Amino acid sequence: MRLVRNRLLSYRNQLLPHMQHYYFPVPEQPYLLWFQKPDESNEAFHTDRLGFRFTVSGDRRTSPGTHQGDGPVRLLAGSSSVFGVGASTDAATVASRLWSTYAPAEPWFTFGGQAFNSAQELLLLTLFHHMLPPVSEIVLYSGVNNLVVSRLPEEQQGVHGAHYMGEAPAADAAVPGPAERVQRAADRTAAHLRTWQALATAMGARLVFALQPLASWVRDEPAEQEKKLFAELDKASNFRGVHADIVAMDVGRDYAAALDKRCQELGVPFLDTNQLLASRATPQDWLFADRVHMTDAGYDLVARILAEELELR
Template sequence: MQHYYFPVPEQPYLLWFQKPDESTEAFNTDHLGFRFTVSGDRRTSPGTYQGDGPVRLLAGSSSVFGVGASADETTIASRLWSEYAPAEPWFAFGGQAFNSAQELVLLTLFHHMLPPVSEIVLFSGVNNLVVSRLPEEHQGVHGAHYQAEPPVDDSLVPGPAERVQRAADRTAAHLRTWQALATAMGARLVFALQPLAPWVREEPSKEEKKLFAELDKASNFRSVHSDIVSMDVGRDYATALEKRCQEIGVPFVNTTQLLAERATPKDWLFVDRVHMTDGGYDMVARILAEELELR
């Protein structure tokens, strides 16, 4: 994980994005800042693709970028391209710590550089729920982002039910525009809920227990977000998002539930409560390919 703790340069319109032409033992980015996806001896990205298409987009935030993956080969997009849905190249079309507004802006800024797109899987949802904690003054029309100042008074924090509805409404508002763009592009759009570790199972694996205990010493994530990391909130959020997806006409994949059904107590899925291991990302890639009947 040490390779993933790096400054994210400021960018107009997006607020921030990954550093371009970055090369580490764990990941590599193209000249635009997108991470490469890999299949065998081939690798590609939005900034380097030379073919005529079509391609597939895995869109979202840090889990799409692949924080926690040990190499470019083990991200969700790479596992889809190399193993589970290899018929067309996949782009890892995500930015770290993005909310749904930033995810949408990313597409509008780089759409003109894309070849024909057949499939868009929007793997998202967590960050909108996390920043829903911020008070109304930071929410605006399009929702808060991670650079907003946190409230100093916990009494200003909305309750879990309000946070779920607020986050689901923000996500749905931007999803409608995603749907309009996908239709214009001739692409199928699917929304897949990004899982949190506590939503998947009550009892983490032994490796996750050790990691979470260490992370809790250095981070306040669990204490600050204790009201949304229960399985009940995870189920409520999935239900709210699924309802909105149905209203918009976008297929919904409850990745959290499907992971819970497939994972064994010994499966080490997460490196922290948001990001996954190579094995976790591989399981998500397999689930997406099977649920969406991708080849």
């Protein structure tokens, strides 16, 4: 095992040396269960006094804990992909690419916490809403974590859904099939999205739900760098083995369709970034640092897609 781990770290560090600065679990936090450390500074990212990552545009940076000014801001909300796990610097996150290049008219906040489910994403807004300036746009870039934790036992689901600190199912435990997991995750997401919509309406903000990408939902054949990374990561975490029933592209399409239907019922615009990425990326584009988190180039392409599809300026 030691030899395998050393090979993994040496190869991953060769391609993505900054990944050593991303870690989980993050510190415990009342109500949210956990959140990023406040005032953290390392080679990959920096957080404000509240634990939010800074959004960067040139020599400017902003965050919920540091913003000054009366003008409106935009929120990119969600989980670790919003936080920017995989990005080499603060300037490479989706929110930063939107503010610096693709939709710079108003500042963007990186409004996400690592490994959050939809309940935690919603709770983050309710806890920090009183500290926000006026908000004109909310892009909820999410969806994967609810589907991942949908495999946990029913007793851990409760009313608001399971989370990542839950106990893993016993080896002989029955795991719901893909169709049931899609239904469970879509229903849970829609329940929380209803409150997002009510809050956005009260704030005078447009709300959009964008299903974040999973590598195997974007294309069948990964880029060469991704193949090597995924193979070595599988030796350490067995993500594909554990979640083999949901990583198939047809499951991703079913999940997107279920979320789209629920968004239509709520009057919330919906985007599937998986299909949009598939239509724009070339086979050589290295998009993913692991199956969920992206490289600088991947996050940049997502930011461009969001700006174009949502006609953001």
